[in-house]
Amino acid sequence: MLLTTPFHSRTAPLIRAQTWRRWAGYQVASAYDPHPDREYASIRNAAVLIDVSPLYKYRITGKDAARLLDRMVTRDVMKCAVGQVLYTPWCDAHGKVIDDGTISRLDEGTYRLTSAEPNARWLHLNSHGLDVNVEDISYQTGALALQGPFSPTILQQLSPADLGSLKYFRLVHTTIRDTPITISRTGYTGDLGYELWIDASDGVAVWDALMDVGRNYGLVPAGIWALDIARIEAGLIMLDVDYFSAHHAMIPDQLSTPYEINLGWTVSDTKGPFNGISALHDEKRRGASWSFVGLEIDWVSYEKLHQERGLAPHVSNIAWRASHPLYRGGKQVGYATSGTWSPLLKKYLALGHMSADSGTPGTQVEIEFTVEHRRKRARCAVRRLPFFDPPRKKA
Amino acid sequence: MTSGTSRYDAIVIGGGHNGLVAAAYLARAGKKVVVLERRPLVGGAAVTEEVVPGFKFSVFSYVVSLLRPEIIRELDLPSHGLQILPLESTVTPMDNGDYFAGWGDADESRAELRRHSPRDVEAMAQFGRLMVHMGMAVKPILSMVPPDPSSLAPSDLKGLLALAKHFRSLGSEKFHALYKLMTMSSADYLDEWFEFDTLKATKGASGIIGTFLGPRSPGTAYVLLHHYMGEIDGAFRAWGFQKGGTGAISNAIASAARAFGAEIRTDAPVSKVLTSGSHVSGVVLGNGDELRAPLVISGLDPRLTFTQLLDPKTLPSDLVDGVRKYKFRGSSGKVNLALKTLPEFTCFRNDRDLALRAARGAFSISPTVEYLEHAYDDAKYGQFSRQPYMDIVIPSMIDPGMAPPGQHVMSIFVQYAPFDVTGGWDDAKRDAFGNTVIKTLSCYAPNLESIIVGKQVITPADIERITGLSEGNIFQGELALHQLFFLRPVPKWAKYRTPVRGFWQCGSGTHPGGGIMGASGRIAAMEILKAGTSA
Numbered sequence: 001m002l003l004t005t006p007f008h009s010r011t012a013p014l015i016r017a018q019t020w021r022r023w024a025g026y027q028v029a030s031a032y033d034p035h036p037d038r039e040y041a042s043i044r045n046a047a048v049l050i051d052v053s054p055l056y057k058y059r060i061t062g063k064d065a066a067r068l069l070d071r072m073v074t075r076d077v078m079k080c081a082v083g084q085v086l087y088t089p090w091c092d093a094h095g096k097v098i099d100d101g102t103i104s105r106l107d108e109g110t111y112r113l114t115s116a117e118p119n120a121r122w123l124h125l126n127s128h129g130l131d132v133n134v135e136d137i138s139y140q141t142g143a144l145a146l147q148g149p150f151s152p153t154i155l156q157q158l159s160p161a162d163l164g165s166l167k168y169f170r171l172v173h174t175t176i177r178d179t180p181i182t183i184s185r186t187g188y189t190g191d192l193g194y195e196l197w198i199d200a201s202d203g204v205a206v207w208d209a210l211m212d213v214g215r216n217y218g219l220v221p222a223g224i225w226a227l228d229i230a231r232i233e234a235g236l237i238m239l240d241v242d243y244f245s246a247h248h249a250m251i252p253d254q255l256s257t258p259y260e261i262n263l264g265w266t267v268s269d270t271k272g273p274f275n276g277i278s279a280l281h282d283e284k285r286r287g288a289s290w291s292f293v294g295l296e297i298d299w300v301s302y303e304k305l306h307q308e309r310g311l312a313p314h315v316s317n318i319a320w321r322a323s324h325p326l327y328r329g330g331k332q333v334g335y336a337t338s339g340t341w342s343p344l345l346k347k348y349l350a351l352g353h354m355s356a357d358s359g360t361p362g363t364q365v366e367i368e369f370t371v372e373h374r375r376k377r378a379r380c381a382v383r384r385l386p387f388f389d390p391p392r393k394k395a
Numbered sequence: 396m397t398s399g400t401s402r403y404d405a406i407v408i409g410g411g412h413n414g415l416v417a418a419a420y421l422a423r424a425g426k427k428v429v430v431l432e433r434r435p436l437v438g439g440a441a442v443t444e445e446v447v448p449g450f451k452f453s454v455f456s457y458v459v460s461l462l463r464p465e466i467i468r469e470l471d472l473p474s475h476g477l478q479i480l481p482l483e484s485t486v487t488p489m490d491n492g493d494y495f496a497g498w499g500d501a502d503e504s505r506a507e508l509r510r511h512s513p514r515d516v517e518a519m520a521q522f523g524r525l526m527v528h529m530g531m532a533v534k535p536i537l538s539m540v541p542p543d544p545s546s547l548a549p550s551d552l553k554g555l556l557a558l559a560k561h562f563r564s565l566g567s568e569k570f571h572a573l574y575k576l577m578t579m580s581s582a583d584y585l586d587e588w589f590e591f592d593t594l595k596a597t598k599g600a601s602g603i604i605g606t607f608l609g610p611r612s613p614g615t616a617y618v619l620l621h622h623y624m625g626e627i628d629g630a631f632r633a634w635g636f637q638k639g640g641t642g643a644i645s646n647a648i649a650s651a652a653r654a655f656g657a658e659i660r661t662d663a664p665v666s667k668v669l670t671s672g673s674h675v676s677g678v679v680l681g682n683g684d685e686l687r688a689p690l691v692i693s694g695l696d697p698r699l700t701f702t703q704l705l706d707p708k709t710l711p712s713d714l715v716d717g718v719r720k721y722k723f724r725g726s727s728g729k730v731n732l733a734l735k736t737l738p739e740f741t742c743f744r745n746d747r748d749l750a751l752r753a754a755r756g757a758f759s760i761s762p763t764v765e766y767l768e769h770a771y772d773d774a775k776y777g778q779f780s781r782q783p784y785m786d787i788v789i790p791s792m793i794d795p796g797m798a799p800p801g802q803h804v805m806s807i808f809v810q811y812a813p814f815d816v817t818g819g820w821d822d823a824k825r826d827a828f829g830n831t832v833i834k835t836l837s838c839y840a841p842n843l844e845s846i847i848v849g850k851q852v853i854t855p856a857d858i859e860r861i862t863g864l865s866e867g868n869i870f871q872g873e874l875a876l877h878q879l880f881f882l883r884p885v886p887k888w889a890k891y892r893t894p895v896r897g898f899w900q901c902g903s904g905t906h907p908g909g910g911i912m913g914a915s916g917r918i919a920a921m922e923i924l925k926a927g928t929s930a
Contacts, residue, residue: 017500034500037481037632038755045480045638046795150795216800218793299468299631312531315630343481343632345473346464 002027005053006142006203010211014221021224024054024116029223035317037343039222040229043189044344046218047148049210050227052188052195053203055101056118059137060111064130069103069111072126074258074280076271080105085169085184088266089258090122095279096246096255098122099239100263104171104184112137112197116239117247126275142203146210147193147230149392150217155194157213159183163194168394177209188227190234192392228319229340232349235294235385237261241321242292242337242351259288260353262385291359294383295326295336297348297367301379309372315341315348326352327366327377333358336367342387349387350380358382403429403658405690405923406678408665408704409863409902411439414694415648415659416916417901417923419470421690422655424924429686430649430657431678433664433863436642437649439694440862440869441911443642447849449799450733453640454851455858455869457729457788457806458482458757461624461912462644463538464631475650478638480793484756486742487597488839490763494742495593496753512591522588526623529573532565533620534627537914540922541881541889541906577617577876582764584616596761600784603810605870607724609771610764614876621909636793644911668693668704668898675897678704690897690923694916696864696871697721697884697904701893710894717885721878721904725855725867726774728812730832732805733798733849737789738840755792760785760836774811779828782835784810802848807832812854814866820856828854871904880906891919899923 003026005011017034020027028051031039042048060068070077075088082105089100101115113119123134146155156163161174161183171184179202187193198206211219231238239245243256257280258267267280299313306313319340326334339350350367358365361384366377407418410432422428436442440455459479467477483499495511498504508516542554562570576584581602585595602615609615625634637644649659664681668691677687693700697718701707707715740758743750761767761784770780786808791798798804809832816824829852837843855867864871872878881889884904891899901919908915 034503037499038483041480041793045478045793216795218795299464310531312527312627313630317632341630341632344478346467346477346631346633347473 005051006200007051007053007207010204010207011051011221023224024056026054028054031223031225032221036223036225036229037317039220039226040343042218042220043148043191043222043226043230045149047146047150047154047214048220048222048226050145050147050222052143052145055143056115057138057141058113058119058123059135060113060132061109062132064132065109065111068123068127068130068132069113070271071274073103074267074274076268077103078271082108083170083172085171085186089263091258091276091280092246093275095257095276095283097243097258097261098246102186106182117245140200142198142200144196144206145187145193146196147187147189147191149192151193154210154214154217154219155183158209176206179205181206188236189230190236190386190388190393191230191390225318232319232338232340232351233342233344233386233388235351235387237292238338257283257288259283260290260292262292287356289356291354291356293352293354293359294385294387295350295352295367296381296383297350298379299348302348305369305371305376305378325368326354328358333365345388354382401686403427403686403688405692406431406686406688407692407694408678409439409694410437410659410661411694411902412441412645412648412911412913413902413916415645415652416466416913417692417694417920418657419648419652419655420917420920421923422652422657428657430652430659431663431665432659432661435661437659437661438642438645440864441641441645443640446731446851447733450804450849451640451797452731452804452851453642453790453806454731455729455862456641456911457808458635459637459644460634460910461621462633463912463914463917464628464633466913466917467633470648470651472647472651476643476647479633479635480638482635482756482788482793484753485597485759486753486756487593487759487761488740488742489593492742495597508594515589515591515594518588525572526620527627528569529576530620530623530627532569532573534624535561537907538918540918543881543887543889576620578613579616580611580613581615581619582610584619592763596764596767597759599764600759600761600767603767605727606873606875607726608875610767618874636788636790638794639796640790641911665704670895673896675895692899692901692919692923694902696902698865699863700900705895714885714888714894721884722873723866723868724873725814725858726812727808727810727869728828728855729853730807730809730829731851732807732847734803734805734846735848736846737803738846739842740840742839754789758787760839770811774813777813777815777817779812779816779831781831783832785832785836807836814855820854825852825854828852870908871902874908883908891922
């Protein structure tokens with residue numbers, strides 16, 4: 001039996017084409033419509049509600065809670081204020097990334113860590129000698145992402161908190177129609193939006209309240225297909241798609257450091273010992289051998305590959321998660337790991353790993369596609385990430 | 396505005412979307428460009444105005460269909476505000492209380508059509524494949540300067556040769572199919588394929604939009620292609636509803652033009668184009684100011700361009716005669732409604748989810764082919780249709796910013812409403828027209844009248860008065876075969892040039908014309924740049 005989220009009784013009847021998918025042992029919607037076009041458009045134009053409950057969630061308390069996290073992750077957790085949220089990866093002793101997620105400082109001594117994969121054991125291994133209590137609250141906490149330009153308008157009608165003053169990557173404890181809730185100004189869409197953290201038993205009430213008020217603002221439930229397009233536009237990486245956990249890699253080639261996946265900015269220069277510190281400081285001095293980059297596939301070139309075969313160009317309305325070789329001067333210099341047509345930017349975008357000397361924005365490379373069973377290469381340019389970064393996200 | 400004389404490299408007359416596109420391309424090439432727009436806002440027929448407080452109407456043109464992907468790309472319109480939202484479905488309420496829907500998902504559409512005609516489901520797949528082939532055959536024509544088959548000039552011969560090669564490459568089967576498509580009526584053509592009348596009516600309706608022709612008039616079939624032309628560029632997803640209405644497209648193009656250095660002046664009507672010998676030299680504004688430039692480009696329709704901006708006495712008589720014969724015959728009107736809640740279409744029989752889903756798409760009032768032909772009959776004899784064809788969208792369902800929360804705007808494109816209505820248009824006739832539209836639509840959505848909180852009724856006479864478009868034709872002249880390609884607007888002057896050197900045309904009245912497509916403006920600008928100063 002797959003697990004179901006606290007919102008299942010509401011989401012299940014809405015998935016018209018039964019397009020379920022697995023996520024961390026749960027079943028969640030790929031899309032509610034048979035395809036994600038409208039759900040994606042609503043992220044950028046109205047508002048969407050995405051069930052992100054399958055994220056792993058840990059509550060960390062005790063005198064040394066901050067020290068445990070600070071020892072584990074690359075960012076400086078000691079600088080995390082009450083009500084602040086940090087996005088960060090964490091590494092093994094060799095500086096290879098295990099997972100990435102957020103740390104929320106819920107009150108003076110309480111932190112919540114989210115992650116893509118289970119990290120209970122890793123937290124335990126790192127808490128040796130520390131006065132901490134780690135509690136897996138994954139099952140008892142429902143999580144909803146309310147994303148899109150109308151999300152503050154909707155939320156403000158349900159919550160007494162002053163959401164207008166809630167800054168990017170800050171959180172507030174409040175209520176929605178008397179139900180206690182934590183709202184963080186975070187998300188995985190690269191847009192203005194929030195994530196809502198709720199006791200599982202209150203999930204349905206919160207869902208109903210949001211849908212009720214949101215109806216007048218174009219709020220629709222959205223699935224992972226829509227989210228995937230948005231996160232590529234936002235240049236946000238995904239574990240098991242764009243990189244692999246050091247805990248699962250079978251060979252060294254499958255490992256990545258934060259510098260190699262565009263997360264060098266999260267590695268603190270100043271804080272005390274943490275997992276991977278010396279390897280990472282060495283790598284910073286040396287320079288990483290891989291870059292994680294944005295790629296813009298030249299549409300004229302892509303169209304031509306199809307025209308040569310008498311076809312109109314086709315791009316799925318679902319983002320791809322596959323490996324496409326990248327070439328420069330006839331030699332392979334990297335590989336793309338996910339890609340999508342951006343309905344908003346009207347560009348064909350991809351994310352990929354590139355050997356560092358080919359990773360400078362503006363570099364012209366080629367990407368391999370199969371057109372009518374034949375391998376073809378389309379022109380493509382290295383771009384700075386994110387592709388899409390609207391001022392409203394942080395405003 | 397400063398008075399006296401200002402000098403530019405190029406002056407574009409008219410801030411419609413084609414004028415703006417031309418200006419953007421010229422500015423991109425480094426020219427010092429000014430756009431002169433008569434109205435207080437740019438856009439021409441692609442404008443958004445808050446006619447009822449809190450309710451924003453795409454006053455005239457209301458959807459984005461064939462805006463050329465190369466323009467979106469080359470002007471980087473998304474970074475200037477272009478944001479096209481999916482308009483996925485079309486629902487046609489039927490006379491028997493049922494409905495026929497084309498949904499956004501192919502399987503759902505097939506299941507729906509199967510309810511009405513299992514045979515047509517198969518025909519549709521074959522038809523769609525042929526139309527894609529036809530569309531690919533026609534597509535290159537949309538971005539080429541039309542060669543004149545009667546000319547022996549090298550550029551014409553080169554173009555004709557390319558065209559001949561292109562058609563030869565289609566093979567005889569596709570070429571013959573294309574020939575039929577170009578000559579038949581949409582009703583006859585669709586009869587060859589389908590049996591379900593409501594399907595034929597709804598598809599056929601696209602063949603009559605903006606023409607003074609009925610579904611049984613020869614030459615209407617080829618417009619069926621237009622929908623599939625969009626599909627060929629389907630991966631680009633440039634089909635749908637612009638956030639903020641069609642005015643936001645104009646604003647995006649204007650913003651791109653400004654970013655390239657173009658100046659855009661509103662409330663700046665041009666009264667005359669100035670010439671010096673056989674050359675253009677500038678324009679005179681309504682307030683008497685003169686602007687000088689060696690290049691002047693008119694985005695206005697052929698009648699305004701050749702008989703108002705220029706003195707027709709100075710032009711070759713065959714050109715003046717051709718412009719006089721060029722058919723505008725505006726045949727459509729628009730009713731924009733502000734609604735306090737959603738209309739309830741009886742065909743959904745209280746299925747609220749279905750009704751909501753449908754409300755995010757279009758409604759077509761085209762129950763039968765006969766209904767459309769009857770609507771045309773009224774127009775032939777000088778009346779607006781007693782039961783008109785309507786294409787309806789509710790933009791606020793897709794873009795919540797268009798109306799106050801929970802309320803809606805409804806855009807109703809109405810055909811036929813002849814410009815030359817017997818006795819002419821006046822306030823009483825406009826009211827009667829608006830009432831006919833509301834009454835007809837109320838047959839399908841009985842609560843409509845009770846939820847209207849504001850309305851705007853636009854006749855072809857209003858379109859002419861507000862936008863300047865002659866006879867209220869939204870396409871700057873009928874999109875009929877005799878006015879297309881090397882005949883648009885008139886033979887020998889179909890290449891954006893005019894008899895006055897340095898004075899060019901770039902409006903929808905030139906090849907290829909059409910909706911918010913921008914192709915005319917782009918090709919014109921390319922030709923101007925190619926001609927250099929020798930033009």
